[in-house]
Amino acid sequence: MAVLKKIRSRLWAPPAEVYVPEPQLTAPVAVGARYDIRPxxxxxxxxCWRLDQRCFVDGEAYSRETxxxxxxxxxxxxxxxxxxNGAMVGFVIGLIEPDHTGHITTVGIAPEHRRRHLGQRLMAEVEKGFKKRNVRIVRLEVRSLNIPAQKLYQHLGYAITQRLPKYYSNGGDGLLMLKSLE
Ligand SMILES: CC(C)(COP(=O)(O)OP(=O)(O)OC[C@H]1O[C@@H](n2cnc3c(N)ncnc32)[C@H](O)[C@@H]1OP(=O)(O)O)[C@@H](O)C(=O)NCCC(=O)NCCS
Known part of the structure; x- marks a missing residue:
């Protein structure tokens, strides 16, 4: 239990502040590339762990244990x-919390596959999964400096409800965003 608490406390305070976009290291992917979305x-x-390290740079990535x-x-x-060809290029992880809200803990898309609506599709899928389990409210935290992620969430109907001063372990502020699935 203590281990779970420890892991969970890490989830609530991911160490990230400054959004540093990863330079595009890979050749651009063909427009119209098809993607398979599954559990x-x-x-x-x-x-997933390796892809997370590409999505969250500067030591922000979760540990393998997490x-x-x-x-x-x-x-x-x-x-x-x-x-x-089966290569993972995106992921989203949601958890149903004890208060029965759906909590998006992380979402990431490989840099060379961004802006193809994959983030949007994965978010829609996790919301559908939450709905099947009777979740009515989804919440997430995002760094105040992470504009691309905020744009994605706003595009999907999430609203900023609270600023979370020094939410991140390096002192960066977070924003709490909520969406009703009703
Ligand atoms: C945030 C992230 C998941 C977005 O994934 P994505 O697949 O590129 O996003 P989508 O293509 O689904 O974007 C859907 C909409 O969100 C908005 N959006 C997404 N990225 C944006 C950006 N960089 N700038 C402006 N708007 C953006 C747009 O409205 C977009 O629709 P459009 O392309 O038709 O204009 C991706 O940039 C990423 O992995 N970032 C690093 C990890 C991260 O920060 N995760 C979130 C942690 S809270």
Whole structure:
């Protein structure tokens, strides 16, 4: 239990402040590339952990142990996007919290696959998964400096409801965003 608490406390305070976009290291992906969206399970632990490190730079990424917890928790509602050859290029991890809100704990898309509506599709999928489990409110925290993520969430109908001063362990502020699924 103490281990779970420790992991959960890390989730509530991910160490991130400044949004530093990753330079595009890979060749651009063909427009019209097809993606497969499916539930994300523990069998993809290492792929997910590696992709997270590409999405969250400067030591912001979750540990492998945290992913192990997130992908095995019974309250996990998580999906991944893969290319036609099976390479994981996106993930979203949601948890149903004890107060029965849906909590988006992380979402990430490989830099070379961004702006193809994959983030949007994964978010829609996790919201559908939450709805099936009778979740009515979804919440998430985002760094106040992470404008692309805020744009995505606002585009999907999330509203900023609170500023969370020094929410992140390096002192950066967070924003609490909520969406009703009613
Ligand atoms: C945030 C992130 C998940 C967005 O994923 P994505 O697949 O590129 O987003 P989508 O293509 O689904 O975007 C959907 C809409 O969100 C908005 N949006 C997304 N990224 C944006 C950006 N960089 N600038 C402005 N608007 C943006 C747009 O309205 C977009 O619709 P449009 O392309 O038709 O204009 C991605 O940038 C990412 O992985 N970032 C690093 C990890 C991260 O910060 N995760 C969130 C932590 S809280």
């Amino acid at each position: 994300l399970t523990i069998s993809s632990l290492d792929d 992913f192990e917890y997130l992908l095995t928790a019974p309250e996990s509602v998580s999906y991944r996007a893969a290319t036609a």
